[in-house]
Amino acid sequence: MIPRRAALAALLAAPAIANAQAGYPNRSIRVIVPFAAGGGTDVSARIWAQRMSEVVGQPVVIDNRGGGGGNIGAEAFTRTPPDGYTILLTSNGPLTVNRYLYRDMNHDPLRDLMPIGLVFRIEQLLVVHPTLPANSVAEFIAMAKARPGQLNYGSAGAGSSLHLAAELFKLRAGVNVTHVPYRGGGPAMADLISGNIQAMFDSMPSSLPQVRAGTVRPLAMCGAKRHALLPQLPTMEEAGLPNCVAGTWIAIFAPIGAPPSIANRFGELSRQALAEPTLKEALARAGADAESSTPEELTTIMVRETALWGEVVREAGITAS
The missing domain is CATH 3.40.190.10 (Periplasmic binding protein-like II)
Incomplete structure (x- = not known):
């Protein structure tokens, strides 16, 4: 079910969205990153955004909204117009873990965000x-x-x-x-x-x-496969410990209510950029691995990892501090 505030925002924004769909994008795109500037996610996000600006043909601008373990920026994002000109780029922590750590979390990533696709993995x-x-x-x-x-x-x-x-x-x-x-x-x-x-x-x-x-x-x-920078190092499964895959993955989202055609178009452009060797190499130098997906694949990952990290948080008795 679409939240009432998102449905109202979509209704009010409908005329503008209808006009915007023709020739999207025709102005700059803001990408909210719910972490402070200078961190690993932010650095890699800026590398991706720079190339996206060239692919899209419009400025793709990073807007850092750090705090609350990623919740502050994500909640601000849910209140933006669903016109495709504001995108959220965030990691699996806020998406799949924070619901178990923060009692005052005012949004549900599985309900309040429209998946576009993966961008990179660390x-x-x-x-x-x-x-x-x-x-x-x-x-x-x-x-x-x-x-x-x-x-x-x-x-x-x-x-x-x-x-x-x-x-x-x-x-x-x-x-x-x-x-x-x-x-x-x-x-x-x-x-x-x-x-x-x-x-x-x-x-x-x-x-x-x-x-x-x-x-x-x-x-x-801790990944599902060996890493090119340390090819001699086994995975946990190869070392005798199966089902122990962990890491940080980063994905992009549109607001609920955004036209699927616009979200799909932005996803296509992102996948196009991530397939380029130059962007892959630039991300690799920053310690990230380019990785794209469809919205459906991203949703499956989110559902699976939400269940996994819920188990870990409960068993370990972890609380945010």
């Missing part, structure tokens, strides 16, 4: 301090089971994607490893390098320089 991996006598996932699990609660891992904070990846690992492996939350992934990595914590799940852009420098040891990728 993979995660498990890394440990190089002095830890564990050279594989199996050895790390064996050590954790032999020393329940004594090993610890860092994260970017309670409810962060890095925290959730680790808690998924704990559930699948059946181990007790102590969580040490930090105010961001950078401080957690610094403490891992110094040996104050033994392990962490981290994003590829952050961990790759440390892996190459030998200051941390990688054990496995």
Whole structure:
């Protein structure tokens, strides 16, 4: 069911939308990113937006609306005119996890957003301090089971994607490893390098320089397949732990009430841009992997991961902080 406020907005905007459909787009497009400027998602979003401006033939402008774990920007987006000239670009955290973390969340991503498609993905991996006598996932699990609660891992904070990846690992492996939350992934990595914590799940852009420098040891990728930048590193499934896939994916949405023809057109243009080697290479340099999808494929992913992370949040007793 379309929310009352969205239905009213669509009714009021109908004449303007009808005129806008002819020759879309004929003016600049605003892309709301519900995170602060300068972060990994924002940097990659700007690379994508720059190329989209060229493909679309109109400026595609990033509008950062950070705060509330991504909720503030998303809720502002649900109040925008559904004319196709405001797009939301956000990650799987606000889309599939926040409903379990924030009691005051005033929108439902599965109900209040119109999926357009995936844009890119940022993979995660498990890394440990190089002095830890564990050279594989199996050895790390064996050590954790032999020393329940004594090993610890860092994260970017309670409810962060890095925290959730680790808690998924704990559930699948059946181990007790102590969580040490930090105010961001950078401080957690610094403490891992110094040996104050033994392990962490981290994003590829952050961990790759440390892996190459030998200051941390990688054990496995958390994606569904090996990564081109670390082809020798097995996936969790290859390392003996199935159903342990975690990472950050980013997608774009139109407001509910937007004409499907406009949303589909923007999706087609985005998929066209993401298929270009130059954009793929630019995103890869920023640590992201171009990945597109249809609206239907994105909806399936959202439904599946909403159920998955609900299980993880409940089992781990995670709350936002």
